[in-house]
Amino acid sequence: MKVNEVPQDPKDFKEGDKIKKLVYAVDNEGNYTGVNSAGWEAENTATKQAWDEVEEDLRETELLVKQGKLSPIAWYMKKNLMDTALLAKYMGKWAWQVRRHFKPSVFRDLSPGLLQQYAAIFNITVDELKAFPAGKQ
Amino acid sequence: MNNINFTHYQHAHCESGVTANLLRHQGIDISEPLVFGIGAGLFFGHIPFLKISGTPGSTFRTWPGAIFKRVAQRLHVKMHTERFRSPEKAMLALDRALDAGRPVGMLSSVFYLPYLPEAFRFHFNAHNLVVYGKENGLYKVSDPVMEHVTTIAPEDLAKARFAKGAPEPKGFMYYINEVPKDIHYEKAIQQGIKQTCFFMMSPPVPWFGNKAVFLLAKKIKEYPRKLTPRKASLYLGNIIRMQEEIGTGGAGFRYLYAAFLQEAAQKLHRDDLQGFSKELTQVGDDWRNFAYHAARLMKARQSDVVSYDELSDLLRVCGDKEKDIFTRLEKLRWQ
Numbered sequence: 150m151k152v153n154e155v156p157q158d159p160k161d162f163k164e165g166d167k168i169k170k171l172v173y174a175v176d177n178e179g180n181y182t183g184v185n186s187a188g189w190e191a192e193n194t195a196t197k198q199a200w201d202e203v204e205e206d207l208r209e210t211e212l213l214v215k216q217g218k219l220s221p222i223a224w225y226m227k228k229n230l231m232d233t234a235l236l237a238k239y240m241g242k243w244a245w246q247v248r249r250h251f252k253p254s255v256f257r258d259l260s261p262g263l264l265q266q267y268a269a270i271f272n273i274t275v276d277e278l279k280a281f282p283a284g285k286q
Numbered sequence: 287m288n289n290i291n292f293t294h295y296q297h298a299h300c301e302s303g304v305t306a307n308l309l310r311h312q313g314i315d316i317s318e319p320l321v322f323g324i325g326a327g328l329f330f331g332h333i334p335f336l337k338i339s340g341t342p343g344s345t346f347r348t349w350p351g352a353i354f355k356r357v358a359q360r361l362h363v364k365m366h367t368e369r370f371r372s373p374e375k376a377m378l379a380l381d382r383a384l385d386a387g388r389p390v391g392m393l394s395s396v397f398y399l400p401y402l403p404e405a406f407r408f409h410f411n412a413h414n415l416v417v418y419g420k421e422n423g424l425y426k427v428s429d430p431v432m433e434h435v436t437t438i439a440p441e442d443l444a445k446a447r448f449a450k451g452a453p454e455p456k457g458f459m460y461y462i463n464e465v466p467k468d469i470h471y472e473k474a475i476q477q478g479i480k481q482t483c484f485f486m487m488s489p490p491v492p493w494f495g496n497k498a499v500f501l502l503a504k505k506i507k508e509y510p511r512k513l514t515p516r517k518a519s520l521y522l523g524n525i526i527r528m529q530e531e532i533g534t535g536g537a538g539f540r541y542l543y544a545a546f547l548q549e550a551a552q553k554l555h556r557d558d559l560q561g562f563s564k565e566l567t568q569v570g571d572d573w574r575n576f577a578y579h580a581a582r583l584m585k586a587r588q589s590d591v592v593s594y595d596e597l598s599d600l601l602r603v604c605g606d607k608e609k610d611i612f613t614r615l616e617k618l619r620w621q
Contacts, residue, residue, distance in 0.1 A: 150536060150571060165405035168432060171298045172536040173319070173545045175567060181319070181545035183298070185433070191581035192530035195523040196405055198584060202520060230397065230409055232339065238450040 150174045152182065156189040162197060203230065214281060220256030221281030222247075225271040239270045292389050292418035294428040294435045298535030298542055301353045302327060303430025304391045304414040309363070311389055312465045320553075323546030324360050324474045325353030326481035328539055330608075332498040334505055339409075341524040344502065346538030348485065350393070350412035350453065354460065356481070360474035364464040369456045373444040376457030380417060380425075383461055389418040389428075392459040395449030401427070401436040406532055411449050431532055475550045476620050482543075483616035486608065496612065499605030507598040515587045518594075522584040526577050537570035537577075544570060562615055569607045576600040 152174045159166045169185040176182055207227055213219040226236045237244040249255050250263075261275070268275045292311055297303025302322040309316050322328070329348045336343040358365045370376035383390045396402060396410040419426040424437040438446075447457045489495040502525070509518040528538070535542035544566040551559035579600060583593050 150541060150567070150574065160403075160405055163405035164403035167403040168406075168532065170431060170532045171296050173298060173541040174536070179564070181541070181548050181563075183296075183318075185296075186536075189530060191526060191577045194581045194585055195526035196531060198519065198523045199408075199527065200405070230339075235409065235451050 152176050152184055155184045155186050157187045158190045158193055160188040160193045217253050220251050220253050221278055222256060222267055223251045224281060229271055240266060290387055290389055290418045292428060296433050297430040299533050300414040300430050304416055305354045305357050307416055307428060307430060308389060308391055308462055312462055314465060314469055317549060319542055319545035320549055321357050322542050323550060324478040325356040326478045327353045328482050328543040329485055330498050331494045332502040333493045341521050344525050344528045346529055360477050361469055362466045363462055365460055365462050367460040369458050373448050376447055377444055380459060384420060388461045389416050390459050390461045391416050392447060393455035394446035398442055398446035398449060400442055401438060409451055411451055411453055411455055471553050475554060483612045486612040487616060496605060496609050499601060503598045503601040506594055510591045510594045519584045519587045522580045526580055529573060529577055537573040540566055540570035540573055562611060565611050569604055572604045576604060
């Protein structure tokens with residue numbers, strides 16, 4: 150890649166244009182040098198797709214929570230880009246225990262301590278967790 | 287107290303960038319490509335059965351922590367590394383090192399670094415950064431992928447240093463204790479090149495090194511038959527991101543390594559290394575070509591068998607060329 154071929158396609162979503170990353174390219178004399186790049190379309194599309202996938206998943210999950218098929222914990226887990234295994238690690242629990250908490254009937258009877266633990270991991274208050282979807286941000 | 291005069295340079299890759307910045311702070315004039323090459327940072331791996339958030343794991347670089355360790359060993363730099371059980375102890379140890387006037391490198395999770403754009407903040411737990419002071423209750427941060435220095439709140443840094451998942455940073459931090467008076471690059475460069483060739487050419491299993499490029503090419507051929515269009519497109523997207531997103535220097539670290547070979551050629555007065563650098567630059571362009579076509583296919587979300595076959599062939603071009611380059615590079619004679 151030549152210096153003048155370094156793509157400058159801005160990553161114009163989720164503050165992606167805040168950083169101009171460094172890439173290496175060759176100048177006219179054939180010497181390598183560092184050049185700042187705003188981004189490349191191919192790469193931007195791939196990043197965007199990963200986020201679109203997250204958002205699609207969130208929409209589907211939100212619907213299930215509203216229909217009373219899943220607890221808000223499932224939604225906030227995805228909001229924080231976690232899967233069940235990762236959330237279980239943060240909770241210090243087994244994955245099947247966390248999966249049980251996805252059941253609205255179980256969620257309703259969760260102890261204040263556990264709710265507090267979940268809320269802390271999701272960086273929200275217990276009220277916000279309980280008030281889903283009204284409190285969701 | 288805490289008044290460390292640290293000069294921040296932006297780099298392409300976090301680990302080689304942090305290593306270069308820490309060494310420069312000690313008065314060693316070393317570039318990022320040189321660090322990357324001596325640390326044998328270049329690699330390829332594709333492990334179809336190891337799923338990372340639902341997509342098969344691919345890597346273009348060696349495992350986290352290896353570059354820093356190898357560079358320190360090969361340049362005879364004495365360093366201190368430490369892991370911790372609790373965030374309290376880890377933060378205390380950081381404060382002590384800062385009080386002693388040492389800039390400290392550490393592992394962190396990108397997800398918990400608020401100063402980074404949200405677009406990049408996934409649960410990636412092997413990001414390196416330098417903390418070089420504390421002011422008004424905030425830590426001063428030199429993050430090599432950023433153009434300028436920044437700050438972070440102690441509670442955010444603690445979260446980032448103790449993120450869970452794979453790998454777990456466990457508060458891992460490191461600083462340089464002592465550097466030798468004279469740095470001898472010749473031997474270190476040779477060792478780095480030999481190791482990279484070894485890791486590219488020798489693994490007897492299909493998931494690592496050059497063989498893995500062909501494994502991925504084979505898998506891509508199967509995508510339209512075995513996967514839903516949505517899945518296939520996600521898999522392709524993941525490869526592109528590993529190859530081109532921030533921290534790679536472009537073309538999955540290939541340009542960074544070509545820059546190293548060029549600098550090595552100058553340092554060792556060897557024209558043949560300059561030739562290898564040129565060849566690898568061209569392979570880098572081939573990788574970019576692959577990513578460009580992969581992105582188009584990803585966007586289309588179609589299970590068009592012909593296009594996937596063509597994409598697979600583009601990847602085989604990279605694999606064939608790299609096989610040739612690293613086989614010859616491995617046989618290079620050193621004085």
